[in-house]
Amino acid sequence: GQSLEQPSEVTAVEGAIVQINCTYQTSGFYGLSWYQQHDGGAPTFLSYNALDGLEETGRFSSFLSRSDSYGYLLLQELQMKDSASYFCAVRDEDAGNMLTFGGGTRLMVKP
Amino acid sequence: DTGVSQDPRHKITKRGQNVTFRCDPISEHNRLYWYRQTLGQGPEFLTYFQNEAQLEKSRLLSDRFSAERPKGSFSTLEIQRTEQGDSAMYLCASSKGQGDTQYFGPGTRLTVL
Numbered sequence: 001g002q003s004l005e006q007p008s009e010v011t012a013v014e015g016a017i018v019q020i021n022c023t024y025q026t027s028g029f030y031g032l033s034w035y036q037q038h039d040g041g042a043p044t045f046l047s048y049n050a051l052d053g054l055e056e057t058g059r060f061s062s063f064l065s066r067s068d069s070y071g072y073l074l075l076q077e078l079q080m081k082d083s084a085s086y087f088c089a090v091r092d093e094d095a096g097n098m099l100t101f102g103g104g105t106r107l108m109v110k111p
Numbered sequence: 112d113t114g115v116s117q118d119p120r121h122k123i124t125k126r127g128q129n130v131t132f133r134c135d136p137i138s139e140h141n142r143l144y145w146y147r148q149t150l151g152q153g154p155e156f157l158t159y160f161q162n163e164a165q166l167e168k169s170r171l172l173s174d175r176f177s178a179e180r181p182k183g184s185f186s187t188l189e190i191q192r193t194e195q196g197d198s199a200m201y202l203c204a205s206s207k208g209q210g211d212t213q214y215f216g217p218g219t220r221l222t223v224l
Contacts, residue, residue: 030211031211033211033212035215041217042115042202042215042216042217042218043154043202043204043215044215045212045213045214048211048212050211087153087154089153091211098144098156098159098167098169099144099154099156099211099213100156101153101154101155102153103151103152103153104151104152104153
């Protein structure tokens, strides 16, 4: 099976940088994805890493280390609108095309 | 591209009733997924279609749940003899090709009284 661990809550100040970590256990790993979900909204795709290293998309970056079964989402220049839940998700060869999501990290951005 | 749509957005039903939800994926996406999400948790995979073929089903999916995608376009998820534990947000997602980038609909919030 698959399991993912991420912190349940993170609080940061507007303009700061925050890192949300995700560790995973899978039997055959394809890649790690990150999704954002605002309260009452649908999950929205942010990024995907299949290979080791850093992927940057604007203020958001995502990192993966396959050897450590670890990844993180980095949010820079935090804005109030970034307050949301962030989920890491893995796809692995034993699970076909399904994504297995972590429990989510609730980010609160304060002024 | 109008995004993934789901109908209804909210459904309140009494225990024991049957309910059916509809999902319309992004038009060129051949893969469609159903997930269930409860408060404070991540989405849990229920089932997946490639075109009209249902290729994967979660062990979570009891025999009261059935899903179809008859023409490889829209999909329906039916829950028979609903139970209070079925109360959740039911999310539909679609993708083109591999499932790493999935586009989610707004969800159907089911409340079973």
